[in-house]
Structure formats: structure tokens, C-alpha cells
Amino acid sequence: MFKRLDNAAPAAMVTIWLEGQPHSVPATLSAAAAVLWLVGATGYRDHAAGGHRAPLCMMGVCHDCLITIDGQPNRQGCLVPVAEGMRLERQRRPA
């Protein structure tokens, strides 16, 4: 799955909340990268048209990383660095 490179530069850790659960993640990650690192791509987002989506380009172009950040829906997760106390909710249809 997704893991840090063995030679990744050491980074300070921050606490973010994913669906109400606290996690410690490197402060250098984007919100999208943090979610991929914590729980992987499966279940990242359900598209309005019915399909499943997950971050693809990680550089602000594809809009497949949309995620709710601190209560604001449809943020581009790949463009937002994680921050201490950030709250993330994946945008999934209720099962």
C-alpha cells in the first residue's frame, strides 16, 4: 500500500482527525497523502454519478481527491497541507 520512503527526510508529527479518530502523521504531508498513508485509496470518495474515486494526480488538476476539511466539503486534499487538529471526513455515500 502507501508507505513513506525509507530515506524520507524526518518530519515533525501533527495530530489530525479522520472521521473523528485521532492519528499522528508527518507534518509534510497533504491531507490527501495523509489519508492514503493512513487508510489507503479504497473508500476515499464516492462520486455523485455513482462511481468510486481516489486521488490520482496529487498536483491539483484531477479533482479526484475532494474531501471535507474542517467542515468545508469539496476541498482539493492534495493542495492542503495537514495541520495540527485538522478534521477530515471522506465524502462517501451512506451505505
Next chain:
Amino acid sequence: MPQDFLIIGGGVVGMAVAYGLARRGRSVTVLDGHDDSLRASRGNAGLVWVQGKGLAMPRYAELSLHSSMAWPEFAEELTKRTGIDLEYEHCGGVDLCFDAKEAQARQTEYRALYAATPSLTAVRWEYLDREALREQLPGLGERVHGGTFSPHDGQCNPLYLLRALYAACLTLGVDYHPATPVTGIEASTTGFTAHSPQGSFSAERVILAAGLGARTLAPPLGLSGQVHPVRGQVLVTERFPPSGRLPTPQLRQTASGGYLIGDVLEDAGYDTGVTLETIHRLGQRAVQIYPELAQARLVRSWGALRVMTPDGSPLYEASRSCPGAYNLSCHSGITLAAFHARELAEAIDTDRLATIHGDFSGARFDVQATG
């Protein structure tokens, strides 16, 4: 055998006419520019719009009305041929007014325009104040005065229109060449030859639908190159559930849920960029119209250049010095697409453009001799 027609320009004007001619059994070659050519067809907001068009020229208002009435059948025919849904809605539309003065001026203009010719008296419109617009535009902000509603207006997805025209043209055997920018056109005894870095192409007749490219390509053929760029900027928001709000020139919700926000006229030469100042102004106005959009996230913004004639009305002309050469320039290629694909293509095919649509020739821009 030489082709019947060369069309220079594969935007929505060129492709609509190509489609119309191919449907009449003509052999057509389209020479299109590069993806990064100036392309109004890929930058516009997709309104199929009647109200307010032709203030300077009632004949243009008549064409707009006529084309909007032909649009439902045109869209259905294209969808039947290609399977592409144009997201066309003949839903009516509202052009907003932000204060009493603007509302007054608008009504004065419309009263004069829609009494100018007998056929224009068929145009239905009414001024509705903010309260009366609640039904068509739920959530309308307190700082909007009202707007003119007309049932003739509508909207489509202009990119799907263009895609459908390409697809329909291909099935009809149109010979389409992308990335083939024409550098010059030569008239000969047997027709016309267009030169490009990708080679030369010949046909009996040639139609310029080259947008701003007409400035250099038209004059050598005795045609008017009098078009200039007028920049627009468009913002698009994240997607929202369908609101049922009618389209306005200032903003509309697309079939996929995002709001398109635009309607600025800028003199910026050939610069297709966006500016923070205009993005800010458009955002403020969108929030004035629908206050809830203050929370909306922008997904993208872009600039595009309108193809504007000196009086803003379409230019359709047949060359006198080079018979068989035609020039088409307009900034209303979506609304007029149904007309372009049918009557305009027929008028060119039968070489009666100057007879039927003489009002639209570039001669109107020439200084009239007096005495």
C-alpha cells in the same frame, strides 16, 4: 475530383456550416488550427440566447429568435445522429438588473427593439422584480433589483455541441484536419488553394470561419477582416445539487452541477489570461445574486476571446472580387448554430448569401459616400 468546399476554422461556426453543407451532399474539407489556437468555441458559457441580441440591428434579433426556435429540432437531430446529449434546455432565461436605473434602461431598449419589425413583435419578454423572480431563481439575493424574463432563452453544453458537430461531420464524410493552421489562401481559375505547414488543400469554394484569424485571411480575398478580440473571464464552482434556477448571462448552473460565472467585456488584446481583479469582481457579483455561493469553492477559471465585429452583429459575406469565397464572423456561434447549420449553409450552397443576407455583409462598415 476537387472538394466542393474548404472551410477554414473548426470552431462551432465552421463545424455547423460544414455539417449543414455535408448534410446537403457537398464534399467538405475543414482545416482547423491547433489546440492552443484562440478558440471562443471552447471558452463560452453555452447560452442559447435571444433577449437583448440585435439592439443595434433588428435583423440580428430576428436571426436569434429564428435560430432559438430551430434549436430543439437541431439538438434532437444531432443527438440522434451521434448519441451525444447536448444538455440543451429550452427553459427560458433571465437577464438580471442590479438597480432601478438599469431596469428602466433595459425596458426602454427592449420596447424599442421588439417593436422594430413585424416579426420581432412575436418576442415575448417581461420585467419581473425580485419578488416575482423567486420562482424562477430561488434564493435570489436582496441586492438584485429584478430582471427581464424571456421564454425564448435557453442553455446547452457548448463543448458537447462542438463534439456532436465533429462526430456528425465525420459520419457524413467531412474531411477534417486538426492542427493545420492556414497561412494564406490563393484564388485560381478553378477555385481556391489554402496553404499550411501541413500542405496545401484545394476546393471550388472557400468559407472563412476563422474567428480572429479573419483579420489576416479575409482581406486578400476581398472580404472584411474587421473583427477584434473582446475578452471574457469565466469562473466555475464545485458541483451542487440541481437548483432548477433559470440561466442568466451573469451565471448559470450547468447540467453537471457547477455554476458558470461570467459576463465581462474586456479589452486585453490577445491575452486569454485571467486577472485576480476580475475574478474577485465576478465572485462578488455571484454572491450578490445567490448569497449561498459565498461558501462555494472555485474549481477553475479561464479567459477566452470573443470574435467581435465593429457593431457586434454577425458578418456573413460573399466576396465580389473572388466569387466563391465567403466570410463568416460572429460572437454568437452557439445561439446561431441551428441557423448556421440550416439556412446559412443553404444560402452559401446556392450562392445566394448576398441576396438573402446582404444586410450582414461587411459593406455596412464602410464609410458611405454622401451627396
